[in-house]
Amino acid sequence: xxxxxxxxxxxxxxxxxxxxxxxxxxxxxxxxxxxxxxxxxxxxxxxxxxxxxxxxxxxxxxxxxxxxxxxxxxxxxxxxxxxxxxxxxxxxxxxxxxxxxxxxxxxxxxxxxxxxxxxxxxxxxxxxxxxxxxxxxxxxxxxxxxxxxxxx
Numbered sequence: 001x002x003x004x005x006x007x008x009x010x011x012x013x014x015x016x017x018x019x020x021x022x023x024x025x026x027x028x029x030x031x032x033x034x035x036x037x038x039x040x041x042x043x044x045x046x047x048x049x050x051x052x053x054x055x056x057x058x059x060x061x062x063x064x065x066x067x068x069x070x071x072x073x074x075x076x077x078x079x080x081x082x083x084x085x086x087x088x089x090x091x092x093x094x095x096x097x098x099x100x101x102x103x104x105x106x107x108x109x110x111x112x113x114x115x116x117x118x119x120x121x122x123x124x125x126x127x128x129x130x131x132x133x134x135x136x137x138x139x140x141x142x143x144x145x146x147x148x149x150x151x152x
Contacts, residue, residue: 018056018060019060022053022056022057022060025049025052025053026053028049029046029049029050029053032046032049033046033050092109092111095109095111096111101113101114102114102115
């Protein structure tokens, strides 16, 4: 008798967890086992249900062990990556210390050289004449007033 799996259903909030299903199936199996004298035709199915429950419990235990191993492996991987980053940075510092941070030789090691930054000469600001700084509300004195000035 081959066991056929039910079609996969999308997970919803109403889908019961495996542990809840096992608990419900176990309760049903024990109740049927207690009443096998009244239900002799259910003996084979009840025995098969006990086997399935024991298999599911074994799988649950394996899953917990594997999950623990996965957590440990992920932690170890994170530590190894952090150590690798530190070592990479130190090696890059050694290469840049030997050849310089701007030298094209560091490209051979897969390191991008820093761009040379050329300082621009600061702009000299030319002070505009005072007449150009005057605001438009204060107009220059009229030429006729300057002509009538006796000091000139």
